[in-house]
Amino acid sequence: MVLCALRQQVLRCSSHCRTWARLLQRQRSSCVYSSIHGFNQDEIREKLQAFHGGSIDLLKQDSGIAVLTINNPSRMNAFSGSMMIDLEERVSQLENWPEGKGLIVQGAAETFCSGSDLNAVRAISNQQDGMKMCMFMQNALTRLLRLPLISVALVEGRALGGGAELTTACDFRLMEAGSVIQFVHKHMGLVPGWGGAARLVHLVGSQNALKLLGGAVKVDPELGVNIGLVDGVLEGHQKTEGAAPLLQQAENWLSRYTKGPAPVIQAVKKVVLSGRELPLSEALRTEKDIFGMVWGAPANLEALASKSKHK
Numbered sequence: 001m002v003l004c005a006l007r008q009q010v011l012r013c014s015s016h017c018r019t020w021a022r023l024l025q026r027q028r029s030s031c032v033y034s035s036i037h038g039f040n041q042d043e044i045r046e047k048l049q050a051f052h053g054g055s056i057d058l059l060k061q062d063s064g065i066a067v068l069t070i071n072n073p074s075r076m077n078a079f080s081g082s083m084m085i086d087l088e089e090r091v092s093q094l095e096n097w098p099e100g101k102g103l104i105v106q107g108a109a110e111t112f113c114s115g116s117d118l119n120a121v122r123a124i125s126n127q128q129d130g131m132k133m134c135m136f137m138q139n140a141l142t143r144l145l146r147l148p149l150i151s152v153a154l155v156e157g158r159a160l161g162g163g164a165e166l167t168t169a170c171d172f173r174l175m176e177a178g179s180v181i182q183f184v185h186k187h188m189g190l191v192p193g194w195g196g197a198a199r200l201v202h203l204v205g206s207q208n209a210l211k212l213l214g215g216a217v218k219v220d221p222e223l224g225v226n227i228g229l230v231d232g233v234l235e236g237h238q239k240t241e242g243a244a245p246l247l248q249q250a251e252n253w254l255s256r257y258t259k260g261p262a263p264v265i266q267a268v269k270k271v272v273l274s275g276r277e278l279p280l281s282e283a284l285r286t287e288k289d290i291f292g293m294v295w296g297a298p299a300n301l302e303a304l305a306s307k308s309k310h311k
Ligand SMILES: CC[C@H](C(=O)O)C(=O)SCCNC(=O)CCNC(=O)[C@H](O)C(C)(C)COP(=O)(O)OP(=O)(O)OC[C@H]1O[C@@H](n2cnc3c(N)ncnc32)[C@H](O)[C@@H]1OP(=O)(O)O
Pocket: 074, 075, 076, 078, 114, 115, 116, 117, 118, 119, 121, 158, 160, 161, 162, 163, 184, 185, 188, 190, 191, 192, 193, 194
C-alpha cells in the first residue's frame, strides 16, 4: 500500500517534471525572432551597448512582488541602448524566480518613460539597425508580457512613444491622476515597432487603436478607463493630502490578485496567457497541462482539508 502510494508520488513528480520542461521550453521559445529570422542577438547587443546611460533596476521583494524601475531621469527615463540590454537581462531574472507572483513596472523620479533615447535613435536611424533594435525590443517585451507573474505598469507623469508601448507589455495599467499615455509615433513619422500596435489592438480593439495611433491622442486616466486601456486611477500623492505613495497604492491594488501561493498565482497567469495567445485547441491542451500541475499539489490538498466555504 505504502509502496503503491510512493510509486504514484514518483510517477506524479516525473510527470510534473516533464510538464514543467515542456512549458519552460515553450517559455524559452517565447521570443518572436531567432536566427531563423536572420536575427543575431549578439550583434545587436554589441551595437546597443555603445549607447549607454541610465539603468533598469530590479527589486525582488519577499512579498513575491518585484519592482522594475526605468531609471534615466535626466532624459525623462528614455531608453538608452544599454537600458534595452538591461531590460532583457532583468526579464531573464524574472523568468527564473520561483517565488514570484507579481511585477510593478515604474519610472524613476515621478515620470514613466519618454520612449527611445533620441540620441541613440539619431545614431542608428538607418533601416537595418532600426529593424534590429525593433526585433530586440519585441523579443524583450514579449517575454515580459509572458512572464508567469501578474504585471502592472504604474504610469506617473508621461509614457510617450516606446514608453506607451511598454505599458501594453504589462497585464494591467494604473495611471496617476494627471498622467498621460501618448503614442507619439505618428508625430515622429513612425508607427510602433516594439509590438505596441499589436498589443494595443488586443487591449482596446482596432477602432480605438486606430484613433489613438492615427491621432497621437493624449490618453488621460478618464479616457484610458473608458476605452479599457487603463484598469485603475491612483491619487497623486503630492497633490492629494493623506494619499499613500503611488508605489504603495499600486502594491495594494495588485495584492488582491497575488494573494496566495506562488505556484497557484503563476498557474492563473499561465492559463490566461495561453487563452489569450493560443488557438483554442492548443490553449485547452496547455490548460490541461497547467491544471495537472496544481491538482493534488500542496495548496489544493490544504484547501480540500480545510473544508473551506466560499461565502
Ligand atoms: C516614436 C517611437 C520611438 C521608438 O523607439 O519606438 C520613440 O520612442 S522615439 C522617442 C519618443 N519620445 C519623444 O519624442 C520625447 C521627446 N521629449 C519631449 O517631448 C519632452 O522632453 C517631454 C515631454 C518628455 C518632457 O518635457 P519637459 O519640458 O518636462 O522636459 P524637457 O523637455 O526639458 O526634458 C528634460 C530632458 O530630457 C530629455 N529627453 C526627454 N525625452 C527624451 C528622449 N526620448 N530622448 C532623449 N532625451 C530626452 C530632454 O531633451 C531634456 O534634456 P536636456 O539635456 O535638458 O535638453
